[in-house]
Amino acid sequence: MHVLLINGSPHREGCTYTALSQVAAQLEKRGVSSEIFWIGNQPIRGCIDCKSCWGKGRCVFDDDVVNQCIQKILTADGLVVGSPVYFSGIAGSLKCVLDRVFYDAKRLFSYKPAAAVVTCRRGGASATFDAINKYFTISSMPVVSSQYWNAVHGDKPEEVLADLEGMQTLRLMADNMAWLLKCREASGLEPYEREVRVKTNFYKPGT
Numbered sequence: 360m361h362v363l364l365i366n367g368s369p370h371r372e373g374c375t376y377t378a379l380s381q382v383a384a385q386l387e388k389r390g391v392s393s394e395i396f397w398i399g400n401q402p403i404r405g406c407i408d409c410k411s412c413w414g415k416g417r418c419v420f421d422d423d424v425v426n427q428c429i430q431k432i433l434t435a436d437g438l439v440v441g442s443p444v445y446f447s448g449i450a451g452s453l454k455c456v457l458d459r460v461f462y463d464a465k466r467l468f469s470y471k472p473a474a475a476v477v478t479c480r481r482g483g484a485s486a487t488f489d490a491i492n493k494y495f496t497i498s499s500m501p502v503v504s505s506q507y508w509n510a511v512h513g514d515k516p517e518e519v520l521a522d523l524e525g526m527q528t529l530r531l532m533a534d535n536m537a538w539l540l541k542c543r544e545a546s547g548l549e550p551y552e553r554e555v556r557v558k559t560n561f562y563k564p565g566t
């Protein structure tokens with residue numbers, strides 16, 4: 360069992376990394392391997408809605424981390440997406456990654472348990488947490504919860520480590536992720552057959 364942890368901060372080892380490291384350590388304790396994948400700090404373009412990805416599960420732009428990210432999610436059993444809070448929302452580069460990763464490939468991620476982790480100095484954590492969870496809940500990905508919304512507070516890694524309730528919340532989320540993955544494996548249950556997708560733009564047939 361393997362969980363992919365995406366670090367959506369421009370800082371390789373900042374607050375988001377510190378939070379994800381706590382999740383990784385707890386997963387390891389429960390016998391689940393993980394990998395922290397940093398999206399880097401180079402420019403990442405946004406989705407241009409060219410629809411080239413439709414049916415392919417790949418973005419037409421192959422010059423950044425997006426397609427690598429899709430492949431890593433596909434081979435992982437579970438996913439954690441970590442973002443610093445920027446103006447009460449997802450950090451810009453990560454938003455570009457998630458839009459392009461999920462636009463088509465979301466149909467391939469069904470039933471992989473997923474969780475959001477956010478880091479902030481002071482405010483906007485729950486709005487950002489909600490925004491990340493939207494990617495999972497449009498993709499039939501079971502959302503792994505905890506005792507609180509997965510946020511830690513701090514502007515520096517040492518402040519994050521001092522947020523004891525936040526860190527405990529992350530450890531419980533990691534435990535719940537490990538438990539869910541093991542339940543799935545133990546049950547051997549396959550998901551129910553899906554209906555053919557109906558798509559309407561309000562009341563009119565959509566594309």
Ligand SMILES: Cc1cc2nc3c(=O)[nH]c(=O)nc-3n(C[C@H](O)[C@H](O)[C@H](O)COP(=O)(O)O)c2cc1C
Pocket residue numbers: 368369370372373374375376443444445446447448478479480481482483513514515
């Ligand atoms: C452009 C920008 C916007 C930010 N907006 C917020 C914000 O709305 N609320 C907040 O509490 N912190 C905000 N911060 C602070 C970061 O969320 C905080 O420092 C975060 O923990 C950094 O994580 P990192 O070290 O992984 O990059 C902002 C930082 C930047 C650079």
